[in-house]
Amino acid sequence: MRIVIAEDSVLLLDGLTRLLEAEGHDVAGCSTADDLVAALASPATLPDLVITDVRMPPTHTDEGLRAAIHLRSVHRSLPVLVLSQYVEQRYARELFTTDPRGLGYVLKDRVADVEEFLDAVARVADGGTVIDPEVVAQILARTPRSGTERLTAREREVLTLMAEGRSNTAIADRLVVGLPAVEKHVTSILAKLDLPPDADDHRRVLAVLRWLDQTNDPNGAHR
Amino acid sequence: MTRDDLRVVAPALFSLRELALAPVSPATLRAFSQAVIGWIWLICVGAAAMVYVSVSVFTSPLGIGLVLALGGVWVAHWFAVAEAARLTAQTGVDVVAAPRRPNPRGGFWRTALSPLADGRSWAAIGYAAVSMVTSTIAFTLVIGFSAMGLAGLGAPLYLEHRNVPVHTMADVMSNVGPLPVAVLGLLLVWLTPVVAQASALAQVTLGRALLSQSAAERARAAQKAAEAARWQAETARREAEARARHMVHRAEHLTQTRTEAVSAADDDRRRIERDLHDGAQQRLVALGVELGVARRQAATDPQSAVAALDHAHAEVKETLAELRDLVRGIHPAVLADRGLDAALSALAARTPVPVEVVVGDPQALAACGPSAQAAAYFVVAEALTNTAKHAHASSATVEVTCERRFGWDTPARGLLRVVVTDDGVGGADASSGTGLDGLRARVAALDGTFDLVSPPDGGTRLTVEVPCVS
Numbered sequence: 001m002r003i004v005i006a007e008d009s010v011l012l013l014d015g016l017t018r019l020l021e022a023e024g025h026d027v028a029g030c031s032t033a034d035d036l037v038a039a040l041a042s043p044a045t046l047p048d049l050v051i052t053d054v055r056m057p058p059t060h061t062d063e064g065l066r067a068a069i070h071l072r073s074v075h076r077s078l079p080v081l082v083l084s085q086y087v088e089q090r091y092a093r094e095l096f097t098t099d100p101r102g103l104g105y106v107l108k109d110r111v112a113d114v115e116e117f118l119d120a121v122a123r124v125a126d127g128g129t130v131i132d133p134e135v136v137a138q139i140l141a142r143t144p145r146s147g148t149e150r151l152t153a154r155e156r157e158v159l160t161l162m163a164e165g166r167s168n169t170a171i172a173d174r175l176v177v178g179l180p181a182v183e184k185h186v187t188s189i190l191a192k193l194d195l196p197p198d199a200d201d202h203r204r205v206l207a208v209l210r211w212l213d214q215t216n217d218p219n220g221a222h223r
Numbered sequence: 224m225t226r227d228d229l230r231v232v233a234p235a236l237f238s239l240r241e242l243a244l245a246p247v248s249p250a251t252l253r254a255f256s257q258a259v260i261g262w263i264w265l266i267c268v269g270a271a272a273m274v275y276v277s278v279s280v281f282t283s284p285l286g287i288g289l290v291l292a293l294g295g296v297w298v299a300h301w302f303a304v305a306e307a308a309r310l311t312a313q314t315g316v317d318v319v320a321a322p323r324r325p326n327p328r329g330g331f332w333r334t335a336l337s338p339l340a341d342g343r344s345w346a347a348i349g350y351a352a353v354s355m356v357t358s359t360i361a362f363t364l365v366i367g368f369s370a371m372g373l374a375g376l377g378a379p380l381y382l383e384h385r386n387v388p389v390h391t392m393a394d395v396m397s398n399v400g401p402l403p404v405a406v407l408g409l410l411l412v413w414l415t416p417v418v419a420q421a422s423a424l425a426q427v428t429l430g431r432a433l434l435s436q437s438a439a440e441r442a443r444a445a446q447k448a449a450e451a452a453r454w455q456a457e458t459a460r461r462e463a464e465a466r467a468r469h470m471v472h473r474a475e476h477l478t479q480t481r482t483e484a485v486s487a488a489d490d491d492r493r494r495i496e497r498d499l500h501d502g503a504q505q506r507l508v509a510l511g512v513e514l515g516v517a518r519r520q521a522a523t524d525p526q527s528a529v530a531a532l533d534h535a536h537a538e539v540k541e542t543l544a545e546l547r548d549l550v551r552g553i554h555p556a557v558l559a560d561r562g563l564d565a566a567l568s569a570l571a572a573r574t575p576v577p578v579e580v581v582v583g584d585p586q587a588l589a590a591c592g593p594s595a596q597a598a599a600y601f602v603v604a605e606a607l608t609n610t611a612k613h614a615h616a617s618s619a620t621v622e623v624t625c626e627r628r629f630g631w632d633t634p635a636r637g638l639l640r641v642v643v644t645d646d647g648v649g650g651a652d653a654s655s656g657t658g659l660d661g662l663r664a665r666v667a668a669l670d671g672t673f674d675l676v677s678p679p680d681g682g683t684r685l686t687v688e689v690p691c692v693s
Contacts, residue, residue: 009505011538015512022516022527060497085500108504112511114519 001048001125002026006036006064007083008056016051016111023118032056033063040071046078049125053108054084054091065091072098081124083108087134092209096131100165100205104130129165129205136163139209150192158185163208231315232427233420245416250315254419255365257313261354261426262362264309268302269355272348293335296344303347303434310430314423320347321436322444350433357429361422368415375408484668487661498549506542510535555600563588563596567603567621574607576616576645583624587637591625591691595639598665599623602687605658606643614647614683625691637691644684651677651685662687 003025007013013029020027028047030036033056040046050071052064068080079102084091092105104124110132111117120130140160151159154175161171172182186204190197195207234241234250245251272295279291300323307320324341328334338344384400396404436444517531550556558566564582571578582588588596603621610619622642653659653675663673671689 009501009509011509012505012512015509015516018531019512019516022520055500085504108508109511111508112515114512114515117512117515 003028003049003051003121003125004036004039004047005029006031006033006050006052006056006067008032008053012108012111019114019118020121032058033067036064036067037070040075040078043075046075049079049081049121051081051083051121054082054088062091065095069094072103077102077127079124079127080104081106081121081130083111084132087132087138089135089138092131092135096209100129100209102127102129104128104165105135106130106132107134123165128167131164131205131209133160133164136160139163151189155185155189155192158182159189159208162186162189162204165205228316228424228427228431233417233424235417235420236424242413242417245420246412248416248420250420250423251416253313253315254416254423257310257423257426258358258361258365258419260313261309262358265351265354265358268351272351293338295348296338296341299344299347299351300341302351303343306347306350307430307434310427314427316427318427318430318435320434321440346433350429353429353433354426357422357425361419361426365415365419365422368411368418372408372411372415375404375406375411378402378404378408480664480667480670483664487664487668490661495549495553498552502545502549503542506538506545510538510542513538554597558596558600559593563591563599563623566600567623570600570604570607571621574619575611576607576614576619578607578619578621581620581622583622587625587627588623588639591637591639591689594669595671595689595691598662598669598671598689599639599641599687601665602641602662602685603643605662606683606685609651609658610643610645610647610683613651614645614649616645616647616683619643619645619647639689639691641687641689642684644682646682649677649681649683650679651675651683659685 003020005013005016005020005027007016007029008031010031013031017027017029028039030039033052036050036052040050050068052068054062054064056063065082065084068082071078072080076099081104082091082095083106085108087107095103095105102124104120106117106120110120123130137160140156140163157175158171161174166174168179168182168186172179175182187197189195190204193208195204229237232250232254234248235245236242241248241250275291275295279288279295282288282291300320303320307318310316310318321343324337324343378396379401382396382401382404385397387394387397389395389398513531513535517528517535520528520531555566555569557569562585564585567580567582571580591599603623607619607621610616620643622640622644624640626638626640651659653663653673659675666673666687666689669689671687674686675683676686677683
């Protein structure tokens with residue numbers, strides 16, 4: 001598939017390019033967020049996936065993230081995988097305000113874990129949702145909201161994986177249990193958290209994230 | 224003469240009661256001693272003065288007279304002081320000698336001859352002359368009257384009433400008879416104290432007139448003193464204001480440099496974070512990717528895997544070099560271990576442009592505080608980096624000297640001066656946001672000065688002076 005990477009570190013861009021090319025992908029690189037937006041101006045030549053770093057020139061703050069949000073608002077179904085140097089819940093919140101289909105937010109360090117990274121690339125390109133376990137762990141750790149304490153240890157594990165955007169099948173694989181067991185856990189979790197039972201993974205992720213996120217809002221207000 | 228003088232010195236002239244008690248009054252005793260001692264003292268002074276004046280007059284053609292006259296006038300003041308003290312002690316009222324007139328400012332002659340123009344000294348000399356006469360009269364009257372009084376009182380013991388032809392005073396007394404003479408003696412016993420007191424009063428009055436300041440003079444002196452006090456207060460106020468202004472300036476300066484120092488430190492931290500983020504962290508991530516690729520290819524394509532491992536190896540070495548540079552940028556180890564001299568030599572050796580390093584007394588340099596040394600190091604590092612990057616220079620010079628300095632206005636005991644020059648294109652810029660600006664803040668926080676001369680037609684000269692506390 002065709003992948004466009006926006007990354008200002010030449011080294012990393014080079015490494016990613018060689019990694020993805022070795023996997024048989026067609027890779028194009030650009031070094032600034034503006035280049036990225038310019039490269040994807042025409043809807044006719046959209047790639048299958050965009051990978052972008054958050055921090056890029058000229059201000060080295062959140063150009064990549066804003067470019068990603070912009071691209072998603074223009075091309076709704078364009079899969080975008082955002083790489084972040086550090087876990088920033090605010091970034092995740094900004095990114096996931098819309099349809100999480102084909103959207104990923106992972107720590108840059110995750111790239112070094114090649115299998116994990118390639119898996120994320122494949123899932124996002126496939127229209128899935130990927131949220132870095134670190135982000136989820138951080139949100140969970142800071143969630144004093146009633147409900148989570150009613151979850152069993154296993155259910156918390158399942159909740160974490162749900163929040164990362166994994167499907168029931170993937171969760172079953174990861175936990176080495178059968179699919180019916182996972183489905184049972186999911187139903188139980190959704191019931192305990194008063195969330196609507198929903199078969200759709202994406203909507204489920206969004207609901208879980210929103211639920212978790214509310215609790216971190218100082219005002220407790222729904223967003 | 225004041226009412227007080229009258230009451231203390233001559234009470235017999237003041238009240239009838241005192242008049243009645245005059246022969247046994249302490250004022251009378253004082254007046255007697257005043258008349259006797261004063262006369263002896265004033266006669267001695269007068270005789271000495273006459274000798275002195277005669278000598279002065281006779282030697283004046285030789286030029287010595289002028290010097291003697293000056294000395295005499297000078298002595299006259301001390302005579303006035305002594306006489307005022309004597310009068311005070313012997314009469315019981317305060318007589319204060321006028322102070323010497325202050326020497327006027329001016330040339331040598333004006334200053335040297337000024338005592339001659341001091342009317343006070345001449346008045347004292349006049350007092351001495353007049354007093355010779357008055358004290359003699361007073362002494363004669365007092366002694367004469369008391370002798371006559373005592374003789375009269377004792378008349379009944381030795382005088383017989385006889386009618387004799389009058390040839391002497393004793394014949395007169397004999398004709399008058401002992402009783403009237405005794406009555407006259409009794410009268411004199413009362414009259415003598417009155418005369419003694421009166422003469423003391425006269426002497427005090429004379430002293431007041433010629434030795435002391437007049438009321439007008441006193442008022443003038445008081446006015447002058449008040450003016451002097453006012454002037455002093457004004458001066459003190461101005462000094463205090465100046466000091467306060469200075470302190471305000473200093474406080475403003477410190478506030479500003481502190482803010483700049485904090486922001487310079489923040490900039491440094493940001494730079495380090497950026498360096499780590501853009502450098503080591505990215506390299507390590509890339510390294511991870513590289514190793515991941517190698518692992519995936521190990522089974523299927525060993526050759527590619529080895530190539531990836533080679534790549535990763537090179538990556539590790541570059542990361543290490545970069546970390547070393549970064550650490551040096553935070554604080555160079557060589558500066559702490561081997562001192563500024565060695566650190567500057569290392570800097571010069573790393574610079575692609577030939578750099579001549581001239582270092583002053585290494586001991587004095589070593590005595591400068593670590594902050595000053597670090598500032599000097601980073602100034603040189605930044606300047607040489609700029610020289611290498613932008614100046615297109617063919618050579619550069621680094622001069623570092625440490626001066627001992629002793630000044631009231633600075634707690635520092637030394638001044639570290641760094642001068643970096645190059646023969647490049649010039650036009651260097653220390654405006655905000657540049658590396659030089661950060662250095663300027665750093666130097667300002669140490670109370671140092673920062674001077675960049677870089678004309679657009681070529682050459683750059685950066686002079687930084689940092690006080691060292693140790």
